[in-house]
Amino acid sequence: MNDRRSGAYRVGTRASALARLQTGAVRARLEALHPGTSFVEVLVSTQGDRDTTTPLQAIGAPDLFTDALEGALSAGEIDLAVHSLKDVPLKAADGLILGAIGLREDARDVLVASNGWTLPSLPQGARVGTCSMRRSAQLKAVRPDLTLPPLRGNIDTRVRQVADGTFDAIVLAAAGLHRLGMHSVISQYLELEQMLPAPGQGALAIQCRADDHDTQSAIAPLDDQTVRQATAAERAVIEGIGGYSAPVGAYAGIEGDSLVVRAAIYASDGRSAVRVQGSGNASDGRALGLTVAARAIALGAASLLS
Incomplete structure (x- = not known):
């Protein structure tokens, strides 16, 4: 003790x-x-x-x-x-x-790529490393031609694998690179409309x-109660649809006097998705997240999880 x-x-x-x-x-x-x-x-x-x-x-x-x-x-x-x-x-x-x-940092994902490539400008069939089902599904949705081999190791190791040609690009969380002072390796910030982050990211x-x-x-x-309630809403989306194994992205933030949650549940091949949004009382993020998850299930999200 x-x-x-x-x-x-x-x-x-x-x-x-x-x-x-x-x-x-x-x-x-x-x-x-x-x-x-x-x-x-x-x-x-x-x-x-x-x-x-x-x-x-x-x-x-x-x-x-x-x-x-x-x-x-x-x-x-x-x-x-x-x-x-x-x-x-x-x-x-x-x-x-x-x-x-x-202590929430930027919740977005980013692309770290050779030659300063962005997601639209990556060559046909480019090798993009990721360890996340969520990221893979969202990448496939916009670039089904990409090859997505698994990526492990610490951030320095992952970034080196772009420099040495193992990968043409990788997707990482902006928060980690920012905290390590590695802003310069970022080729593109993936906006929320392009890629929703993992619940609680950052x-x-x-x-x-x-x-x-x-x-x-x-x-x-x-x-930080604002961060606690926002992330409670994001994590409740995962809870409501049945766990972490599914490709789910969610982000919540205060807009005016309300907490707004955006979420998406993807088929693993990225070919289909259910996108939902909800707003409510900023003092009960979990309840709002569960409501958004229930709406997603009603719109057919369960069929994407089987």
């Missing part, structure tokens, strides 16, 4: 450069909020870190990048864990909560034990 007399909180993180940078930003914010208190990094290796070659669809585990961190929290080996929210399963591990959600989540009220109080100032 944590010896809080030392004034230190143990902050769990994956060991990738991006994960450590994100965790460092959270630690810096917490130490500014709590002068004299230390938030100490603890590196934890997850299943997704250990297996960097198997395509994500083949692994199939929704907790691929969170399992070991949640285990360390439950065992009392760390006090809080910093995750990319898009990696966090819908069903919380017993005894754990997301005590803060926020946001960070800070997880802790449900019975650790001290840690909950420490991290509470980092909770």
Whole structure:
């Protein structure tokens, strides 16, 4: 258990450069909020870190990048864990909560391509690396000629595979490249009309034990209710249509006084899709997301998931 007399909180993180940078930003914010208190990094290796070659669809585990961190929290080996929210399963591990959600970066996807190519200008049959069913389906919808081999590894490794000619292009989240200061490798931002992001993409989540009220109080100032409700709506779309295995994109944001959710469910070959939009009370994102999901099911989304 944590010896809080030392004034230190143990902050769990994956060991990738991006994960450590994100965790460092959270630690810096917490130490500014709590002068004299230390938030100490603890590196934890997850299943997704250990297996960097198997395509994500083949692994199939929704907790691929969170399992070991949640285990360390439950065992009392760390006090809080910093995750990319898009990696966090819908069903919380017993005894754990997301005590803060926020620090959202640009949620869009981007193209990193040789010769500055954009999606329309990529050569016929170009090899575009992606590890995501969602991205694959949306790419096939607009460029069915593309070849879409699986892509794994950290961001630096993925970007190098474009430079060395392994791929003509790859699709990544803008948030990770921005946080790493790698804006210059981006050939094109894929606007929401072109590619809807993964639910929660770009946001960070800070997880802790449900019975650790001290840690909950420490991290509470980092909770952004606007981001929490928007991402709750996005994640509820996934919940409503039945889980993470489907090619689903969703994004929610405040427009005027309302929370607006845009979602799309795709056939895996990209040839058909159900697109839905809904707006409602910004204080209950989950309810709105579930309503949007139900609308998608009513419009035939279930037939795309079989």
